[in-house]
Amino acid sequence: MFEYLRFGLFALFLVSGLFIQLTSLIGVNRFRYSINRIHAAGMGDTLGLLLISVAAIIYTGFDGVTLKILFILGFFWLTSPVSGHLLGRLVSETDEHFQAEAEIWKR
Amino acid sequence: MKKHKSDALARLKNWLEYGDDPLEVEMEEALGEEEAPPIPAEEDAPEWEEREDRKALAPKKEKHPLYDKVYRIAAEVISLMLIAVLLYAAVHMPNFGGADTLVNSEVSAFYVENTLEETGAVNIITGIILDYRGFDTLGESHVLFIGICTVLLLMSIKGEKDEEQRIFEDAYDRHFEPRHDEILQTATRILTPLIVVFGIYIIVNGHLSPGGGFSGGAVLGAGLILYQNAFGYLKVERIFTFRTFKWVSACSLLFYSLAKGYHFFTGANHLESGIHPGVAGNIFSAGLLLPLNAVVGLVVACTMYALYTMFRRGDF
Known part of the structure; x- marks a missing residue:
C-alpha cells in the first residue's frame, strides 16, 4: 500500500514538473518578445526543477543523494533568477522600443 | 575611514576586531564615486585610419604557372588517396558490439586490472x-x-x-x-x-x-x-x-x-x-x-x- 502511494506521489511530481518544463520550453520558443521569453525560461528553471527534484527525492528516499539534489536545487535557484534579472536589465537598457513592448512601473 | 596599516600585527588585530578590510578601503578610495560613463556620441569618436597598410605589407603573389598546376593536381591526388584509405579502413572495421573488437581487447582489460595496483589511482x-x-x-x-x-x-x-x-x-x-x-x-x-x-x-x-x-x-x-x-x-x-x-x-x-x-x-x-x-x-x-x-x-x-x-x- 505504502509503495503504491509513494510511486503515485513520485509520478505526480515528475509529471507536473515535466509539464512545467514543457510549458517553459514552448514559451521560450513561441513568445514574441525577449522579456516574455525570459519569464518563461525562469519558470522552468525554478518551479519545474523544484517539482522534478522532489520527485527524485521521493524516488531515491532520504539519504546522501537527497543532500546533493538539494544542493543542485539551491544552486539553480540562486543562479537562474540572477541571470534572468541581468538579461532583463540588458534588454531594458539597450532596446530602443522597450516602452512599446513592456509596461514600466516607475517607483 | 581608517588608514591602511602596513604593520602585520596591527592588521591581525584589525582582522580579529572585525575592522575594515584594508584592501577594501584602498579599493573604495581608488574607485571613489564612480558613475557609469556616458555613451560617447558617434561623432566624437576620433578618426582612426583604416589598416590598409596590412594589405601593402602582405607579400605579393608571384606567379608560377607550372608550380600551381602541379600543386593542384598533387593536392587532389593526395586527398583522393586519403579518402580511399579511410574508406578501406572503414569497410574493414569490426562489427559494432562484437566480442573480438578493439574495445574488448586486452588493453582495456589490462587497464581495469592493473591501474589501481600500478598507479595507485582509484x-x-x-x-x-x-x-x-x-x-x-x-x-x-x-x-x-x-x-x-x-x-x-x-x-x-x-x-x-x-x-x-x-x-x-x-x-x-x-x-x-x-x-x-x-x-x-x-x-x-x-x-x-x-x-x-x-x-x-x-x-x-x-x-x-x-x-x-x-x-x-x-x-x-x-x-x-x-x-x-x-x-x-x-x-x-x-x-x-x-x-x-x-x-x-x-x-x-x-x-x-x-x-x-x-x-x-x-x-x-x-x-x-x-x-x-x-x-x-x-x-x-x-x-x-x-x-x-x-x-x-x-x-x-x-x-x-x-x-x-x-x-x-x-x-x-
Whole structure:
C-alpha cells in the first residue's frame, strides 16, 4: 500500500514538473518578445526543477543523494533568477522600443 | 575611514576586531564615486585610419604557372588517396558490439586490472590519462597554452591603439555592463566561494572520484569569471593579473614537462616518482598524480579566464 502511494506521489511530481518544463520550453520558443521569453525560461528553471527534484527525492528516499539534489536545487535557484534579472536589465537598457513592448512601473 | 596599516600585527588585530578590510578601503578610495560613463556620441569618436597598410605589407603573389598546376593536381591526388584509405579502413572495421573488437581487447582489460595496483589511482581514467598516457595530456596542456598565446597575440590591445581611441572604446564597451548590480553581487558573494571550493575539490579528488584537472580547472575559471562580472576588473586585479597568469601557466607547464622528462629518462615504462604511493583511497596517494592534476587544473583555470578577458576587453 505504502509503495503504491509513494510511486503515485513520485509520478505526480515528475509529471507536473515535466509539464512545467514543457510549458517553459514552448514559451521560450513561441513568445514574441525577449522579456516574455525570459519569464518563461525562469519558470522552468525554478518551479519545474523544484517539482522534478522532489520527485527524485521521493524516488531515491532520504539519504546522501537527497543532500546533493538539494544542493543542485539551491544552486539553480540562486543562479537562474540572477541571470534572468541581468538579461532583463540588458534588454531594458539597450532596446530602443522597450516602452512599446513592456509596461514600466516607475517607483 | 581608517588608514591602511602596513604593520602585520596591527592588521591581525584589525582582522580579529572585525575592522575594515584594508584592501577594501584602498579599493573604495581608488574607485571613489564612480558613475557609469556616458555613451560617447558617434561623432566624437576620433578618426582612426583604416589598416590598409596590412594589405601593402602582405607579400605579393608571384606567379608560377607550372608550380600551381602541379600543386593542384598533387593536392587532389593526395586527398583522393586519403579518402580511399579511410574508406578501406572503414569497410574493414569490426562489427559494432562484437566480442573480438578493439574495445574488448586486452588493453582495456589490462587497464581495469592493473591501474589501481600500478598507479595507485582509484579513478582509472585519471590513472590512464596522467600516467599511462601522460605524454598525451602533456601535449593537451601545451595546446591550451599555445592557443592562449595566439589569442594574446591577436586580441591584445596593449600598445596597439592610441590612448584617445582606447578610452573611447572602453567607455563605449562598459556602458552596458552591469555595474554595481546589487543582486548579482549578492549572488556572487554566496556563490564564488562555493564554486572555488568545489573546483579545488574536483582537482584534489581527481585520482579518487570522477573529475580531475581539466574539469576542476574549468570550474575554477568559471568562478573567477563570475567574480569579475560582478565586481569588475579592479577587484580581480587584487588576486589575478597578467603577471599571475604568466607565472602560474609557465611554472605549471614547466613542472609537468620536467616530471614527464624524468619519466622518459627512467625508461618511459611507468611514472616513477620516488614518492611513496601510500594507501589507495587517501588524498595523498598515487604518487605524482595529485600534483599533476593540480598543475593541469591551474593551467586550465588561467587559460579560461585569460580567454574571457582577452575576448571581452583585450587586456587584463
